[in-house]
Amino acid sequence: MSQPAGRSVLADFAAALAGGSLKCVDLTNTLSPDFPVIVLPPEFGACAPFRMEEVSRYDANGPAWYWNAISMNEHTGTHFDAPAHWVTGRDLPSNTVDAVPPADFLAPAVVINITREAAADADFVLTRDFLEGWEQANGLIPPRHWIALRTDWYKKVGTPDYLNMQEDGAHSPGPDAGAMDFLVHERDCVGLAVETVGTDAGQASHFNPPFPAHSILHGNGRYGLQCLRNLDQLPTFGAIIVACPLKIEGGSGSPLRVIAIIEEDAA
Amino acid sequence: MTEPLDKPKRKDPLKRSHVGHVPPAPRSRAAKAMAVRAGQGRFVLQVCKDCAETTYPPRDRCPKCWGELVWRDQPDGATLVAETTVRTSMDLFFRDHLPWRIGTAKLDAGPVAIVHVHGDVADGAAGGARVRLKLCLDRGGNPALFALPETETPNMQDDPQLRTFTANPKHRRVLVTDGRGPVGQAVAEGLIEAGAATVFLGNADPLMRYPGQASIEACEGIETVPLDIGDTRSVAELAGQLGGRVDILVNTAGFTREGGVGFGGKITDLQAGLDIDVTGLMRLAQAFAPAMSGRSDDGVNAAAAFVDVASVYGLTGRSGFAGMAASAAARLTLLAGLKSEMRQTGIRVMSVLTGPVDDEWHQSVLPPKVAPRQVARAVVDTLANGHDLTPVGDIAKDVLARWQADPLLTIREETE
Numbered sequence: 001m002s003q004p005a006g007r008s009v010l011a012d013f014a015a016a017l018a019g020g021s022l023k024c025v026d027l028t029n030t031l032s033p034d035f036p037v038i039v040l041p042p043e044f045g046a047c048a049p050f051r052m053e054e055v056s057r058y059d060a061n062g063p064a065w066y067w068n069a070i071s072m073n074e075h076t077g078t079h080f081d082a083p084a085h086w087v088t089g090r091d092l093p094s095n096t097v098d099a100v101p102p103a104d105f106l107a108p109a110v111v112i113n114i115t116r117e118a119a120a121d122a123d124f125v126l127t128r129d130f131l132e133g134w135e136q137a138n139g140l141i142p143p144r145h146w147i148a149l150r151t152d153w154y155k156k157v158g159t160p161d162y163l164n165m166q167e168d169g170a171h172s173p174g175p176d177a178g179a180m181d182f183l184v185h186e187r188d189c190v191g192l193a194v195e196t197v198g199t200d201a202g203q204a205s206h207f208n209p210p211f212p213a214h215s216i217l218h219g220n221g222r223y224g225l226q227c228l229r230n231l232d233q234l235p236t237f238g239a240i241i242v243a244c245p246l247k248i249e250g251g252s253g254s255p256l257r258v259i260a261i262i263e264e265d266a267a
Numbered sequence: 268m269t270e271p272l273d274k275p276k277r278k279d280p281l282k283r284s285h286v287g288h289v290p291p292a293p294r295s296r297a298a299k300a301m302a303v304r305a306g307q308g309r310f311v312l313q314v315c316k317d318c319a320e321t322t323y324p325p326r327d328r329c330p331k332c333w334g335e336l337v338w339r340d341q342p343d344g345a346t347l348v349a350e351t352t353v354r355t356s357m358d359l360f361f362r363d364h365l366p367w368r369i370g371t372a373k374l375d376a377g378p379v380a381i382v383h384v385h386g387d388v389a390d391g392a393a394g395g396a397r398v399r400l401k402l403c404l405d406r407g408g409n410p411a412l413f414a415l416p417e418t419e420t421p422n423m424q425d426d427p428q429l430r431t432f433t434a435n436p437k438h439r440r441v442l443v444t445d446g447r448g449p450v451g452q453a454v455a456e457g458l459i460e461a462g463a464a465t466v467f468l469g470n471a472d473p474l475m476r477y478p479g480q481a482s483i484e485a486c487e488g489i490e491t492v493p494l495d496i497g498d499t500r501s502v503a504e505l506a507g508q509l510g511g512r513v514d515i516l517v518n519t520a521g522f523t524r525e526g527g528v529g530f531g532g533k534i535t536d537l538q539a540g541l542d543i544d545v546t547g548l549m550r551l552a553q554a555f556a557p558a559m560s561g562r563s564d565d566g567v568n569a570a571a572a573f574v575d576v577a578s579v580y581g582l583t584g585r586s587g588f589a590g591m592a593a594s595a596a597a598r599l600t601l602l603a604g605l606k607s608e609m610r611q612t613g614i615r616v617m618s619v620l621t622g623p624v625d626d627e628w629h630q631s632v633l634p635p636k637v638a639p640r641q642v643a644r645a646v647v648d649t650l651a652n653g654h655d656l657t658p659v660g661d662i663a664k665d666v667l668a669r670w671q672a673d674p675l676l677t678i679r680e681e682t683e
Contacts, residue, residue: 033495033498033500033501036474039475042627045533045535045536046535046539048535048539049497049498051497051498051499051542052499052500053499054499158474159474160474160475160476162474163474163475165475165476
């Protein structure tokens with residue numbers, strides 16, 4: 001049964017979708033054995049890469065069907081971090097992917113473009129001062145938004161520069177504690193969405209406190225989205241991110257397909 | 268004197284690859300027992316426990332008194348009493364390799380035996396020439412006596428008859444699976460020094476630097492190739508490119524972590540170890556064995572061997588490294604299955620067993636530990652001699668010897 005146009009917000013949304021005035025942007029990297037995973041010192045447990053074993057492909061193991069067995073870490077490929085991922089979030093309610101309120105899987109995004117800074121300095125640190133300056137230029141960051149940190153880092157996938165692992169550790173941009181406190185406590189963000197392999201900077205183990213993005217986001221029930229792509233196709237304001245992690249019982253995170261909905265001419 | 272092998276020309280694409288055959292299979296359990304010992308480089312014959320008669324060929328009972336026979340290491344000297352050259356044969360393997368020198372030798376150990384004769388044993392030497400016998404395995408894994416000149420001669424490893432009993436790396440193209448670690452790097456360098464034409468050296472993560480990278484990449488003859496034996500697609504893709512050019516495959520990949528079973532072990536470490544050590548071996552075998560089998564007797568650089576480097580603790584278990592030993596055990600079992608399958612095709616499957624390697628994962632293990640160069644030498648020796656099983660380092664030799672004498676006692680000793 002059709003709804004008359006303009007009768008409700010959702011009906012307007014449906015009409016916009018059906019009419020083509022909204023478009024979807026795929027923010028997800030392809031899961032493949034080649035996609036890099038975060039590298040930790042070898043004495044720690046490693047992040048398992050994506051693996052795929054063919055079960056059958058129209059052959060003796062299944063004459064009419066094709067399917068594969070897959071394996072990976074919860075934090076392999078484009079993935080979602082739940083609060084339980086970090087020690088600071090371990091005692092929070094609803095802190096695992098099966099318990100996260102589904103309303104949080106759908107949220108607007110504000111895109112902060114640090115492409116130029118990241119290109120000039122792979123160790124660029126996002127600070128409160130930078131964010132306040134950004135707000136003066138672009139407007140206030142609204143509450144309950146994903147903070148999408150555009151670096152164009154996804155363009156380095158397939159090269160050593162993506163993980164950028166040097167003898168003194170990885171080098172990639174990320175926030176400091178001041179920026180995270182500002183975004184979480186003063187701007188009430190849903191989470192931090194990045195194109196790098198982690199929400200924290202590559203050198204964040206040397207920050208004080210270490211790993212401020214993980215620590216502050218998850219300690220306050222916020223989320224992380226990592227290994228995204230195509231943030232350069234989103235407008236500064238006005239995109240809706242759809243990010244539904246798999247419902248893994250007690251899971252700390254999940255690979256997922258992330259899309260953004262934008263207005264046709266928004267980007 | 269043996270003419271040195273020329274570097275083989277590139278194959279004429281219009282010529283059908285020569286199909287490999289294997290010599291007739293052994294017919295008795297005693298012959299298989301002799302093969303097992305030959306595969307370890309031993310020169311053994313049976314001796315009667317009752318009358319002390321030394322006998323050959325292998326038998327179930329003493330031909331003189333029906334007493335029980337036991338295997339004993341023997342002196343390898345002999346006197347050649349007759350020799351001839353076979354110029355025709357109904358056997359498919361020998362037809363492919365004629366002419367073929369054979370002879371009759373009076374062994375210093377007692378028996379008279381039919382032996383294969385090296386080309387450098389002088390013509391007409393049957394009038395009492397001294398020779399040195401080698402107990403070899405043929406392409407089908409059967410034991411055979413091979414008469415060599417008493418002293419080394421130039422290029423004697425290049426003798427065409429002898430070369431069918433070995434997997435000598437000279438002029439062959441070798442895939443070494445793990446070039447990111449010190450063992451794989453040392454093995455690659457050792458193979459180049461031994462005359463390998465090319466070593467394709469696997470790199471599981473081409474985007475990530477690794478220790479030794481600069482010297483490996485500068486080494487002439489070594490080509491790094493993307494290969495992650497934990498990834499079926501990666502193995503299949505490399506086999507698609509190189510499958511027809513790999514004459515010898517040396518699997519040096521492995522995963523070692525400390526840990527117990529009920530205490531201190533990690534499930535994820537065991538899973539990772541099994542994936543590399545066991546599933547990885549099967550990935551390699553499924554991707555490369557068929558193509559290698561089709562080229563097992565195709566000239567100087569015919570496909571020849573699949574070598575696996577694994578921990579000796581796969582035989583016994585190991586206190587403090589339970590998961591590593593478990594995956595090594597599964598690896599050795601899988602390798603035994605592959606050996607059986609490949610025996611039909613003329614490709615030798617060989618095992619090099621190591622004790623603790625002197626690497627970052629054995630920091631808490633007391634010496635003696637095995638240097639990567641020792642593993643490299645063991646791999647080259649195994650190939651050049653056509654052995655089946657080579658322990659490398661004092662620990663592996665000791666564990667293997669005790670395990671052969673008393674398996675259950677050795678298991679207890681190594682796990683407590």
